[in-house]
Each structure stands twice: as C-alpha cells, then as structure tokens.
Amino acid sequence: MSCAAGGAAGGTARPALASIPPAPLEEVPYVQTPQSVVDAILALAGVQRGDRLIDLGSGDGRIVITAARTHGARGLGIELAPHLIDLSNRLAREAGVADRARFVAQDLFDTDLSGASVVTMYLLPDVNLALRPKLLSTLAPGTRVVSHDWDMGEWRADRQVVVPAPNKPVGLERTSTLRLWIVPARVDGPWTDPRRRLTLTMKQTFQDVEAELRADGMPVRRLGGTVAGRSLRLFAIDGGPLVRLNGTVRADRIESRLSMGGGAPRRLALRRD
Numbered sequence: 402m403s404c405a406a407g408g409a410a411g412g413t414a415r416p417a418l419a420s421i422p423p424a425p426l427e428e429v430p431y432v433q434t435p436q437s438v439v440d441a442i443l444a445l446a447g448v449q450r451g452d453r454l455i456d457l458g459s460g461d462g463r464i465v466i467t468a469a470r471t472h473g474a475r476g477l478g479i480e481l482a483p484h485l486i487d488l489s490n491r492l493a494r495e496a497g498v499a500d501r502a503r504f505v506a507q508d509l510f511d512t513d514l515s516g517a518s519v520v521t522m523y524l525l526p527d528v529n530l531a532l533r534p535k536l537l538s539t540l541a542p543g544t545r546v547v548s549h550d551w552d553m554g555e556w557r558a559d560r561q562v563v564v565p566a567p568n569k570p571v572g573l574e575r576t577s578t579l580r581l582w583i584v585p586a587r588v589d590g591p592w593t594d595p596r597r598r599l600t601l602t603m604k605q606t607f608q609d610v611e612a613e614l615r616a617d618g619m620p621v622r623r624l625g626g627t628v629a630g631r632s633l634r635l636f637a638i639d640g641g642p643l644v645r646l647n648g649t650v651r652a653d654r655i656e657s658r659l660s661m662g663g664g665a666p667r668r669l670a671l672r673r674d
C-alpha cells in the first residue's frame with residue numbers, strides 16, 4: 402500500500418500534507434520582565450539616544466518606557482491587549498516620556514519593523530521561530546535583537562548573558578537568559594572585482610559564511626568567517642598561508658581589504674554578480 406501523502410489508505414481519502422494547516426502558535430501570556438532584567442536587556446542591546454526600539458508584546462510598556470526615560474531612545478510597544486495599551490500610555494505620561502513612547506494595539510506579526518534599530522521580545526520559543534524570517538528579511542543589517550529567555554533555533558546568538566532575576570514571576574531558576582543577535586547583511590552568492598578578476602562566492606547561514614575565492618575563474622582559496630551587521634570578516638580555512646578579508650557590505654557592493662600570505666592589504670571592490 403502506498404503511503405504517499407494525499408493517497409488513499411484503506412479506502413479513506415486523506416488530505417495532501419501541504420493542505421494541513423500548521424499548528425496554531427501557543428498564546429503568549431502576560432508575564433512582566435523584572436525591572437532589573439529590563440535594565441540588563443537595554444544594556445545588552447546598547448540602547449542610546451537616537452535608537453528606535455520596538456518591543457513586540459509590550460505588556461505594561463516597561464521596556465519602551467525605560468528605553469525612553471533612561472536612555473533617551475524613541476520606543477514603540479506592540480500589544481494585543483487593549484487594557485495593557487491604556488496602562489502603558491498612562492505610565493508613559495506619568496514618566497514624562499509620552500512624546501517618545503508610543504503604544505499600538507496590533508498583532509506583532511502585522512507590525513512594520515523596518516524602521517527599528519533595536520527589537521526586544523519576551524515571547525515563546527515557537528513564536529520566536531515564526532518571527533525569525535520576518536526579522537531577517539525586514540530589519541536593516543546591524544539592527545540589534547534581544548530576546549528574554551528564548552532562543553532563535555539555528556540562528557545562534559551573537560552574545561548571551563544570564564542575569565539574576567530574584568523577583569521573576571515564572572520558573573524556578575530566578576535567573577533570566579538574555580540573547581543578542583546582530584542582523585547580518587545578506588552576502589549569499591557570487592561577488593566579483595572585475596579589475597582584479599577575482600570572484601568571491603559566499604554561502605551564508607545566518608551570520609556564518611563560507612566562501613571560495615577564485616582568480617580568473619580558477620579556485621584559489623577557501624575562506625570562512627562571519628558577517629556582523631554590515632561588517633564581513635573572512636579568514637583562510639584551507640590550511641594554506643594566511644588570508645584575511647575585511648569588508649563593509651553596502652547592498653550590492655562590498656568595499657574590502659584583502660591580505661594574502663602576510664602581504665600588504667589590497668583594496669577589493671566587489672560587486673554582486
């Protein structure tokens with residue numbers, strides 16, 4: 402008997418796998434981040450004047466209000482529960498930051514994130530994973546993302562700290578794990594410097610990069626490294642003499658310096674093929 406999806410088994414028609422809707426995401430409950438942990442989140446993200454912070458699922462608005470009051474940032478809280486929006490607006494007025502702390506009643510999956518320089522969240526593992534493609538595709542390279550307690554699956558955090566949380570309302574640990582990600586520029590694919598007749602073909606997995614360097618179409622070296630925001634750092638990983646490439650990614654070009662075998666760095670102006 403065939404077990405192919407969509408085939409008939411025992412005379413009973415079964416729907417194709419593709420037509421089975423994904424399991425609904427678990428509802429995220431309202432749990433407050435203790436104030437000392439709010440301070441640690443904003444410190445880990447390096448929030449400062451000029452930042453535009455969005456807290457996804459903002460509860461009583463404490464992260465947004467603290468970012469505005471203590472760090473001089475502008476903040477936007479996204480929250481489903483209308484009574485928490487009303488409470489946040491009142492607390493923002495009382496803190497004297499109503500002009501820099503806004504709250505919108507909205508589903509966080511419908512929120513335009515493109516203007517944010519910092520995104521914070523205290524959600525659930527599955528919700529983080531469901532959000533991950535949107536974070537990677539809509540946030541500008543270099544945007545800092547901090548999650549309270551939950552990770553992003555295979556997108557490994559760039560920094561992780563565990564902080565005391567003595568009055569945490571959930572869990573037994575009385576600590577909170579905070580993770581920071583720096584949204585990487587997209588570098589996947591081939592790039593060429595026509596003047597030097599060099600091609601760099603990169604395979605990107607989140608912030609990790611493996612690359613092949615070719616000269617006149619011939620493989621020369623294998624490189625590996627990371628892209629942190631717009632900053633690309635690659636090193637030889639093939640056991641040969643030292644190669645180092647440091648670059649800055651700007652949409653369809655990478656301004657970089659390439660040094661090979663201890664020689665002086667040469668400018669490499671790569672264009673996306």
Ligand SMILES: C[S@@+](CC[C@H](N)C(=O)[O-])C[C@H]1O[C@@H](n2cnc3c(N)ncnc32)[C@H](O)[C@@H]1O
Pocket residue numbers: 428429430431432433434456457458459460461462463464479480481482485507508509510522523524
């Ligand atoms: C764990 S609380 C975190 C509150 C606040 N960020 C903090 O750290 O204190 C999560 C919040 O997300 C809100 N929430 C859950 N699902 C949401 C959604 N799809 N869109 C917007 N807010 C949501 C909940 O109502 C709740 O207030």
